[in-house]
Amino acid sequence: MTLHSDNIRRAQPWLGTVVEISIRHEAVDVAQQACSAAFAAVAGIDRLMSYHRSDSELTRLNTAAPGTSVKVSPDTWNVLMWAQHLHRASDGLFDCAIARRLEKENFLPPVGNDTDSNATQEDVLLPEPGIVIKRRRLRLDLGGIAKGYAVDCGMEVLQKYGLTSACINAGGDISSMGDARPVYIRDPQRASRMKAGLKLKDEALATSAGYFGARQSAQGTITALVNPKSDRCIDLPHSISVLAAKCVIADALTKVVSLSGDIQHAALHSFHAKAWIIE
Amino acid sequence: MHYRTWLWMPLAAVSTSVYATTYLSVEQAQQAIFPGASMTAFPVTLTDEQVRHIEKLSNVNVRHKEIRAWKVSGGGWFIVDEVVGKHDFVTYAIGLAQDGSVKQIEVMEYRESYGYEIRNALWRNQFIGKTAANPLQLTQDIRNISGATLSCRHITDGVRRILITHDTAFR
Numbered sequence: 001m002t003l004h005s006d007n008i009r010r011a012q013p014w015l016g017t018v019v020e021i022s023i024r025h026e027a028v029d030v031a032q033q034a035c036s037a038a039f040a041a042v043a044g045i046d047r048l049m050s051y052h053r054s055d056s057e058l059t060r061l062n063t064a065a066p067g068t069s070v071k072v073s074p075d076t077w078n079v080l081m082w083a084q085h086l087h088r089a090s091d092g093l094f095d096c097a098i099a100r101r102l103e104k105e106n107f108l109p110p111v112g113n114d115t116d117s118n119a120t121q122e123d124v125l126l127p128e129p130g131i132v133i134k135r136r137r138l139r140l141d142l143g144g145i146a147k148g149y150a151v152d153c154g155m156e157v158l159q160k161y162g163l164t165s166a167c168i169n170a171g172g173d174i175s176s177m178g179d180a181r182p183v184y185i186r187d188p189q190r191a192s193r194m195k196a197g198l199k200l201k202d203e204a205l206a207t208s209a210g211y212f213g214a215r216q217s218a219q220g221t222i223t224a225l226v227n228p229k230s231d232r233c234i235d236l237p238h239s240i241s242v243l244a245a246k247c248v249i250a251d252a253l254t255k256v257v258s259l260s261g262d263i264q265h266a267a268l269h270s271f272h273a274k275a276w277i278i279e
Numbered sequence: 280m281h282y283r284t285w286l287w288m289p290l291a292a293v294s295t296s297v298y299a300t301t302y303l304s305v306e307q308a309q310q311a312i313f314p315g316a317s318m319t320a321f322p323v324t325l326t327d328e329q330v331r332h333i334e335k336l337s338n339v340n341v342r343h344k345e346i347r348a349w350k351v352s353g354g355g356w357f358i359v360d361e362v363v364g365k366h367d368f369v370t371y372a373i374g375l376a377q378d379g380s381v382k383q384i385e386v387m388e389y390r391e392s393y394g395y396e397i398r399n400a401l402w403r404n405q406f407i408g409k410t411a412a413n414p415l416q417l418t419q420d421i422r423n424i425s426g427a428t429l430s431c432r433h434i435t436d437g438v439r440r441i442l443i444t445h446d447t448a449f450r
Contacts, residue, residue: 018389
């Protein structure tokens with residue numbers, strides 16, 4: 001097995017989790033600068049897309065009235081474009097317009113203005129780059145896609161600095177460049193135990209599971225994963241991992257596989273991704 | 280499409296493992312947040328009244344009265360703090376700008392905790408007597424885990440407590 005030997009390893013809290021960057025690069029000064037720049041890029045995504053920040057672009061979009069042309073940054077627009085592609089490729093299973101259900105189940109703080117219960121991702125129009133128009137009253141939560149996107153952004157920054165071997169891990173969404181790095185998956189029955197491993201090289205892996213986020217409700221055990229078809233938070237007894245070329249894809253598709261239970265889902269084929277269910 | 284197999288961990292090889300990582304020493308964290316700056320240790324011990332005030336304003340418990348702080352040449356503060364979450368312990372460094380706002384945060388040490396599993400000494404024994412050929416070698420270097428999100432809410436709470444501590448005891 002190739003043992004990776006990253007000589008720089010740092011972690012900062014962003015995106016509601018701890019984001020870790022590992023780098024193997026001889027010129028330590030350059031590597032440290034690149035690392036700081038990559039964290040700054042991740043921080044930028046956090047500031048744009050945090051549901052909790054009152055001054056984030058997402059909050060501005062969420063509080064805008066339907067029909068209003070809302071100007072957004074390139075990153076926010078990119079994420080919404082990805083969300084639209086994934087929504088259509090998954091036949092609506094991937095849907096960011098689920099904030100309402102998360103608020104009702106206390107996974108998100110309540111915002112206040114009413115939303116249309118029938119609103120979906122399709123009601124988020126992207127008429128031209130940088131412009132978003134909501135067709136109905138709705139609120140988006142980008143928690144199912146923003147981490148993966150942030151990881152990809154961070155990796156692009158590292159590449160701009162000339163780095164060829166690095167790994168970024170945002171709360172379990174991992175992208176590895178250059179070396180083949182061993183990545184471990186937790187046993188969904190016992191999170192302290194590693195059940196399986198995989199070597200990750202020039203690709204991304206994301207995992208969805210319920211061991212940290214599950215809670216009890218009147219309906220039983222639920223997680224912050226919403227089935228947009230039934231408008232319910234669901235339980236996640238198994239662990240789902242998705243391997244894809246980009247972390248934004250891997251991140252989003254874990255939701256599609258988790259909800260469908262289908263590791264051969266058409267969306268996986270559309271994005272050349274592979275999925276596993278670990279019990 | 281890639282053909283890929285998982286390397287499954289034999290249950291006998293990995294029963295419990297406590298994932299822990301040290302990212303930065305105090306000196307390294309100081310350099311990461313305030314590159315090139317020199318620092319003077321400025322430890323502060325909070326009075327009971329200050330503790331009460333901080334707890335009231337931050338809505339978080341103050342676990343230690345001793346604050347590990349350094350004054351930064353050129354302005355600002357470097358503080359090392361630790362927080363206990365539901366599943367982990369985190370030691371982190373926070374750099375404050377001259378005006379008391381957050382400049383940068385770096386995680387120094389991260390250790391997961393699983394209650395009864397830490398106190399179980401059996402987990403250590405699994406590493407004794409294993410050869411290089413044994414697949415257990417892989418698990419001795421667990422550096423990357425893909426496994427859902429551990430919230431950093433406790434770090435956010437800690438930062439809020441530190442900011443109020445700065446306003447209370449450092450001005």
